[in-house]
Amino acid sequence: MSYYIRRIFTLLLTVLLVLILTxxxxxxxxxxxxxxxxxxxxxxxxVDMLSEKLGxxxxxxxxxxxxxxxxxxxxxxxxxxxxxxxxxxxxARLPVTLTxxxxxxxxIVLVSIPLGILAARSRGxxxxxxxxxxxxxxxxxxxxxxxxxxxxxxGLTLRWVPVSTYTGWSESPLxxxxxxxxxAVALAIPQIAIVVRYLRTTMLEQLSLEYVRTARSKGLxxxxxxxxxxxxxxxxxxxxxxxILFGELLAGSLVVEQVFTLPGFGSLLITAIGNRDYPLIQGxxxxxxxxxxxxxxxxxxxxxxxxxxxxxx
Amino acid sequence: xxxxxxxxxxxxxxxxxxxxxxxxxxYTPYEPNAMKIAERLQAPSLSHxxxxxxxxxxxxxxxMAGTQTxxxxxxxxxxxxxxxxxxxxxxxxxxGRWADELLMRxxxxxxxxxxxxxxxxxxxxxxxxxxxTILAIGILxxxxxxxxVRSGVLQQREAEYVRAVKGFGAGHVNxxxxxxxxxxxxxxxxxxxxxxxxxxxxEAALSYLGLxxxxxxPSWGRMLNESQxxxxxxxWFTLAPGLLxxxxxxxxxxxxxxxxxxxxxxx
Numbered sequence: 001m002s003y004y005i006r007r008i009f010t011l012l013l014t015v016l017l018v019l020i021l022t023x024x025x026x027x028x029x030x031x032x033x034x035x036x037x038x039x040x041x042x043x044x045x046x047v048d049m050l051s052e053k054l055g056x057x058x059x060x061x062x063x064x065x066x067x068x069x070x071x072x073x074x075x076x077x078x079x080x081x082x083x084x085x086x087x088x089x090x091x092a093r094l095p096v097t098l099t100x101x102x103x104x105x106x107x108i109v110l111v112s113i114p115l116g117i118l119a120a121r122s123r124g125x126x127x128x129x130x131x132x133x134x135x136x137x138x139x140x141x142x143x144x145x146x147x148x149x150x151x152x153x154x155g156l157t158l159r160w161v162p163v164s165t166y167t168g169w170s171e172s173p174l175x176x177x178x179x180x181x182x183x184a185v186a187l188a189i190p191q192i193a194i195v196v197r198y199l200r201t202t203m204l205e206q207l208s209l210e211y212v213r214t215a216r217s218k219g220l221x222x223x224x225x226x227x228x229x230x231x232x233x234x235x236x237x238x239x240x241x242x243x244i245l246f247g248e249l250l251a252g253s254l255v256v257e258q259v260f261t262l263p264g265f266g267s268l269l270i271t272a273i274g275n276r277d278y279p280l281i282q283g284x285x286x287x288x289x290x291x292x293x294x295x296x297x298x299x300x301x302x303x304x305x306x307x308x309x310x311x312x313x
Numbered sequence: 314x315x316x317x318x319x320x321x322x323x324x325x326x327x328x329x330x331x332x333x334x335x336x337x338x339x340y341t342p343y344e345p346n347a348m349k350i351a352e353r354l355q356a357p358s359l360s361h362x363x364x365x366x367x368x369x370x371x372x373x374x375x376x377m378a379g380t381q382t383x384x385x386x387x388x389x390x391x392x393x394x395x396x397x398x399x400x401x402x403x404x405x406x407x408x409g410r411w412a413d414e415l416l417m418r419x420x421x422x423x424x425x426x427x428x429x430x431x432x433x434x435x436x437x438x439x440x441x442x443x444x445x446t447i448l449a450i451g452i453l454x455x456x457x458x459x460x461x462v463r464s465g466v467l468q469q470r471e472a473e474y475v476r477a478v479k480g481f482g483a484g485h486v487n488x489x490x491x492x493x494x495x496x497x498x499x500x501x502x503x504x505x506x507x508x509x510x511x512x513x514x515x516e517a518a519l520s521y522l523g524l525x526x527x528x529x530x531p532s533w534g535r536m537l538n539e540s541q542x543x544x545x546x547x548x549w550f551t552l553a554p555g556l557l558x559x560x561x562x563x564x565x566x567x568x569x570x571x572x573x574x575x576x577x578x579x580x
Contacts, residue, residue: 010421017422025434140510140563142517145537145555148544156545247427255429255518259541270522273437285426285434293425 004301011297015290016068022286023067026278027060037080037276053080054278076283081275086283089268096166096264097257099176101249103184104191108242112192116199116238117231123204131196138193143252147186147259154182166262183256190252191245198241202234236306243299247292320571326564330557334380341374346529354547364549367539376553378531383561386447386516386526387509393451395505398458403489405459406466417463420456429518436524446525450515454508461504465497499576506569510562517558533558 026033034050035042051057055066070076076086119131154160161182167175206212207230215225250265257266265284272280342362349369357364363372405416423431435449466489469475475492483492519525520534528535533554540551 013418014421014425017418018425021422022434025438028438136563136566137559139566140559142514142555142558142562144518144521145551145558148537148541148551148555152544152548152551247425251427251430254433255522258522269433270524273433273524276437281434281437285430288427288430289425292427 003304007297007300011293014293018289018293019068019071019286020064022282022289023064026282027063032056033278037278050080053078071286076286077279079272079277079280081271081277081280086280089280090265090284090287093264093268095168096180096262097250097253097266100180100184100187100253100257100262100264101246103177103180104188104249104253105242105246107184107188108191108195108245111188112195112199113235113238115192116196116203117226119196119200120203120207120234121226128200131200135193135196138189141189143186143190144255144259146189147183147256150182150186151259166260179260180262183253183260183262186259187249187252187256191248194245195238195241199234199238202237203230206230206233236303239306240299240303243295246295247288250288250291317571317575319567320575323564323567323569323571326560327568330380330561330564331384333377334384337377337380341371341377343371343374345374345378345531346370354543354550356547357549363553364547366536366547366550367543372536372550372553375531375536376533376557379533379536379554379557380561382443382526382530382532383513383516383558386443386450387512387561387565389447390450390454390512391505391508393448394454394508395458395501397451398455399462399501401455401459402462403466406463407470407485407489413463416459420459423452423456429515432515432519433522433524436519441519441524441527443526443530446516446519449519450512453515454511457504457508458501461500462497465500466493469493469496499572503569503573503576506565506572510565510569513558513561513565 032047032051033056034047034054038046038050048057055063058066074087076090078084079086079089082089115131119128122128161178166179212225212230215229216222220228253264254266254269257264258270261267265288269281269284271277272284347370349365352361352365352369353367355361355365355369361371361373363376366372366375401416401420405413426434431453432449435452436445439445470493475488478488478492516525516532517534517537520532521538523535523538526532526535536554537551540547540554543550
């Protein structure tokens with residue numbers, strides 16, 4: 001029990017630090033934030049009006065308290081560019097980014113587990129070397145450029161998929177899936193490489209353990225050893241890795257969405273940065289970082305739940 | 314055999330790219346920024362081996378000049394990240410207690426920002442430029458260096474040989490810099506090589522988004538941004554910078570893996 005209490009405490013502490021950090025970034029700008037947004041040609045009246053709107057005319061402590069209180073009630077302020085609540089803008093773009101990220105997770109699981117098993121089984125032989133070379137390459141290609149290549153191949157040459165058209169879930173789930181498939185593939189490739197390498201290592205580690213010899217010596221077939229024992233034990237740490245990768249997927253999606261001009265978090269953040277829409281940048285970055293912290297927390301708990309051997313200290 | 318293969322492949326790739334960079338200081342086939350609208354979007358030919366871009370600039374000359382930016386961003390950001398990370402890691406690992414707790418929670422908070430997100434947050438504060446890109450990427454690397462150094466210091470602090478020199482009356486500075494650091498140098502070097510390839514990827518992404526290196530500074534990411542409009546018409550325009558990014562990242566990844574494996578074998 002004390003483990004959970006301590007884990008929840010560090011979760012809250014990390015979220016608090018993330019909140020303070022996202023707040024602090026726009027307060028360390030030398031001078032007045034309103035002036036930074038409006039530019040030097042702005043009149044004093046305009047600056048004063050924006051300062052009041054942003055709340056930056058108040059003492060810094062009051063601002064921070066307000067930001068923390070707002071975040072706790074999901075009130076992240078009002079966007080300057082869109083003149084709408086930041087939370088609403090995030091909610092409207094969430095389905096696109098989430099769809100891409102979840103499709104990518106599905107791809108990672110479907111592709112990397114068989115490849116990892118293959119590499120571990122054929123250690124040192126041709127198949128292993130090919131998979132290893134492939135993972136090195138997969139790690140090196142920028143995912144957004146992979147998007148270019150996919151568009152070039154499947155969109156422009158083979159014409160299998162429409163390029164740069166997004167269909168919402170409410171219109172047609174099938175088309176929504178199809179229009180996010182290529183970005184998901186582009187996003188998943190480097191992460192697949194990471195998981196394959198990781199699974200290969202953990203499986204080889206397991207194979208060298210005592211219990212494998214015991215299982216073999218009691219006459220268990222190679223398949224039963226591999227799939228009944230080794231894989232089960234090797235997959236546990238992989239769950240954690242995929243959890244950690246989820247954050248990378250959300251962040252990577254910001255860039256890949258731009259390649260496919262999809263209306264997700266990516267275009268929202270780029271628009272916000274281009275317009276110096278500080279409340280929107282702050283809110284969106286906070287949302288993504290906080291999701292990552294919470295997901296890692298959940299993965300950590302599930303790991304301990306999946307593996308009874310892990311002591312809850 | 315495979316181990317030394319990784320290292321030699323990495324050295325070969327990085328060496329070739331470094332050579333390309335050095336050459337680019339003295340010679341490029343054309344002036345990288347010289348526009349010639351009459352020759353825009355030409356396919357690769359003898360006079361333009363990698364074709365021309367939408368302003369008729371020679372793609373080969375531009376990717377050659379891009380190696381300078383890539384190596385500058387990579388080495389400068391790794392220098393910033395490792396210097397600050399080293400300081401944080403030493404203080405956390407050596408001073409211990411509340412300083413350790415405080416610094417580690419702070420790095421935890423920084424690590425909560427996945428990949429490029431922290432860099433995007435940092436570049437949104439100032440005007441996009443080369444130096445800002447370097448600074449943002451450098452800050453990105455602080456947590457990983459701090460952690461590597463901290464765990465190394467914690468491990469070595471109680472080691473037999475450190476106790477021995479302590480017994481001889483060695484000061485803190487001597488213990489940290491002369492005794493402990495050389496022993497964790499290998500993990501720092503591996504982290505540095507890996508960070509270098511991350512820097513290349515993050516710079517490419519930031520510049521692609523228009524938030525990194527600004528024209529006229531040549532940048533592969535920026536070239537990819539410009540090439541997107543002409544993907545169907547001029548695919549060579551996107552292939553050259555993309556392949557160079559891939560080759561650079563691959564080279565430094567192989568180098569990092571190779572160094573780690575070589576030292577593992579010895580240790």
